Amino acid sequence: MSTITPTPARRRRRRPLVGGQLPPSPAATVVKAIVFSVACALVVLPFVGILSTSMAPPEQVSRAGGLVLFPESLDFSAYQAILSGGIVTRALGISVIVTVCGTLLSLTVSSLLAYTLTRPALPFRRGLTMLVVISLFFSPGLLPTYLAVQSYGLLNSLASLIVPTALSAFNVIVLRAFFGSLPSDILDAAEIDGASEIRILTSIVVPLSKAALAVIGLFYAVGYWNAFFSALLYLNDSTMWPLQLVLRTYVVDDNAITGYDLAAEAIPAQPSLQMAILVVSVVPILLVYPWLQKHFAKGALTGAIKG
Amino acid sequence: MALPGLVLLLAFQYVPLAGNVIAFKDYLPFIGIAESDWVGLENFEIITGGDPRFVNALGNTLIITLVQVVLVFPIPICLALAMNSLVSERIKRLVQSVLYLPHFLSWVIVVAVFQQFLGGAGMINNFLRSQGWDTFSIIGDPDAFIPLITAQVVWKDSGWATILFLAVLSQVSTELYEAASVDGAGRWRQMWHVTLPALRPIVVLLLILKLGDALSVGFEQIILQQQAVGLQASEVLDTYVYNNGIVDQNWSEAAAVGLVKGVVGVVLVWGANKVAHIFGEDGLYRT
Numbered sequence: 346m347s348t349i350t351p352t353p354a355r356r357r358r359r360r361p362l363v364g365g366q367l368p369p370s371p372a373a374t375v376v377k378a379i380v381f382s383v384a385c386a387l388v389v390l391p392f393v394g395i396l397s398t399s400m401a402p403p404e405q406v407s408r409a410g411g412l413v414l415f416p417e418s419l420d421f422s423a424y425q426a427i428l429s430g431g432i433v434t435r436a437l438g439i440s441v442i443v444t445v446c447g448t449l450l451s452l453t454v455s456s457l458l459a460y461t462l463t464r465p466a467l468p469f470r471r472g473l474t475m476l477v478v479i480s481l482f483f484s485p486g487l488l489p490t491y492l493a494v495q496s497y498g499l500l501n502s503l504a505s506l507i508v509p510t511a512l513s514a515f516n517v518i519v520l521r522a523f524f525g526s527l528p529s530d531i532l533d534a535a536e537i538d539g540a541s542e543i544r545i546l547t548s549i550v551v552p553l554s555k556a557a558l559a560v561i562g563l564f565y566a567v568g569y570w571n572a573f574f575s576a577l578l579y580l581n582d583s584t585m586w587p588l589q590l591v592l593r594t595y596v597v598d599d600n601a602i603t604g605y606d607l608a609a610e611a612i613p614a615q616p617s618l619q620m621a622i623l624v625v626s627v628v629p630i631l632l633v634y635p636w637l638q639k640h641f642a643k644g645a646l647t648g649a650i651k652g
Numbered sequence: 653m654a655l656p657g658l659v660l661l662l663a664f665q666y667v668p669l670a671g672n673v674i675a676f677k678d679y680l681p682f683i684g685i686a687e688s689d690w691v692g693l694e695n696f697e698i699i700t701g702g703d704p705r706f707v708n709a710l711g712n713t714l715i716i717t718l719v720q721v722v723l724v725f726p727i728p729i730c731l732a733l734a735m736n737s738l739v740s741e742r743i744k745r746l747v748q749s750v751l752y753l754p755h756f757l758s759w760v761i762v763v764a765v766f767q768q769f770l771g772g773a774g775m776i777n778n779f780l781r782s783q784g785w786d787t788f789s790i791i792g793d794p795d796a797f798i799p800l801i802t803a804q805v806v807w808k809d810s811g812w813a814t815i816l817f818l819a820v821l822s823q824v825s826t827e828l829y830e831a832a833s834v835d836g837a838g839r840w841r842q843m844w845h846v847t848l849p850a851l852r853p854i855v856v857l858l859l860i861l862k863l864g865d866a867l868s869v870g871f872e873q874i875i876l877q878q879q880a881v882g883l884q885a886s887e888v889l890d891t892y893v894y895n896n897g898i899v900d901q902n903w904s905e906a907a908a909v910g911l912v913k914g915v916v917g918v919v920l921v922w923g924a925n926k927v928a929h930i931f932g933e934d935g936l937y938r939t
Contacts, residue, residue: 542653619764
């Protein structure tokens with residue numbers, strides 16, 4: 346027998362496999378490295394510019410005529426100016442209140458509804474579940490929603506930023522799927538021991554679902570924090586504006602921030618002020634982001650598969 | 653216990669859904685929905701009669717949807733394919749962390765960031781000016797509006813959109829790749845015969861959902877930037893309903909447009925799902 350010379354296909358077969366896939370060629374690796382570096386830079390650089398400008402000394406900002414990438418020294422006067430009272434401080438307070446109250450309300454109402462829908466004892470369980478599911482497919486539309494909010498007397502109140510969006514049918518369905526997957530033996534045992542439904546929910550279901558509730562809560566919180574249009578639609582009174590609307594007025598629409606709007610005596614350069622407002626509105630998201638990121642893959646998947 | 657949730661659901665989903673009757677009435681705010689006169693289909697003449705403002709909004713909406721399906725939709729798929737074959741887990745996780753972030757920022761922030769960088773007095777133009785070079789104007793130019801909002805959508809959401817594709821790719825059995833490789837398949841053939849077929853169901857699903865949203869494009873994003881470029885370039889159906897209904901107080905006309913938009917969306921999802929079934933895909937749901 347003559348020796349078998351390996352064909353190119355055979356040689357390729359012998360290379361180490363990564364998860365069954367062939368490792369990328371050097372050229373592909375270089376291309377990917379470039380693509381990902383550029384993509385990440387496009388996300389990170391704007392924030393560096395914004396953060397730097399908000400902390401750069403006024404002379405440097407006015408010399409640059411706008412954003413600077415490297416502050417020559419650190420100057421926090423812009424933050425002092427916006428956080429020492431006045432419209433930005435108030436808006437920040439309102440956004441915090443709306444986000445905290447809204448998230449608590451949303452979580453409570455959603456888990457109560459989701460839990461009840463998993464209980465076999467609930468009358469019309471199927472019908473009620475369909476009611477939740479169907480609402481996912483039909484959005485009632487902007488004008489009828491506005492008229493409904495108006496007829497409930499919610500216009501021009503902080504409640505209008507919370508109540509109309511307090512219940513997300515999608516989150517209810519995700520939670521229901523999660524609660525439904527808990528081992529029913531434990532719940533049955535508690536029931537036999539005479540625990541009320543509320544007791545079962547608070548002492549068993551909630552502690553077992555901490556991670557899921559945290560993810561859903563964070564999604565609600567991000568939604569409340571970022572909401573801008575409901576404030577534009579429902580509020581006439583600018584003293585109730587949340588941070589996003591202030592951001593729109595002074596940064597997107599570029600209206601000048603005057604001493605009238607702030608409590609500070611000295612008004613720093615406009616770009617610094619604008620960027621400081623931007624930073625203040627981004628920071629809470631950045632703070633919860635690592636946590637959010639750890640869990641959302643799971644959350645998004647549950648929704649995608651079971652929703 | 654379910655009561656608070658059901659009340660909210662009824663009050664803010666089903667009551668407004670019924671409130672769509674104003675599309676068939678001549679709604680006058682001071683006499684209320686119940687007392688306003690029925691006018692049949694008169695309000696829908698704005699659609700059937702081809703009102704120029706409506707036609708403009710519809711045209712812009714369809715163009716933007718088309719651009720987003722053709723140009724924006726494939727980007728996360730490509731990103732996911734590239735990420736999936738990254739060898740180092742740590743680099744993969746770092747890239748994901750950075751690229752997912754913009755999804756969690758509000759549109760106000762995204763628009764502000766774009767202005768600060770690309771605007772007439774933005775960072776890049778300031779740099780060009782300081783070097784004595786020509787500046788460009790993207791923000792506020794009606795002709796550049798669609799490319800601008802497309803770039804914003806890509807920046808905000810294409811990283812996040814990879815999450816579903818990556819989840820599906822991680823489920824692909826390694827045996828399939830090994831078998832393909834034993835059969836002599838190279839990288840591209842592995843991708844063509846193993847990876848892409850694995851992605852097909854999720855792509856079909858997302859396209860169906862996208863089709864249902866075909867008539868609603870970036871409402872918050874566009875309303876924030878409308879002043880700068882004018883209605884001709886930037887009016888889409890959602891902003892038309894807002895501008896015509898709430899700003900100009902033509903309640904019933906705007907509600908008629910909103911209602912047709914909603915119904916068409918549901919019909920499109922239903923139809924696309926049927927088509928997907930004909931081609932042997934699972935689609936969104938099976939009945």
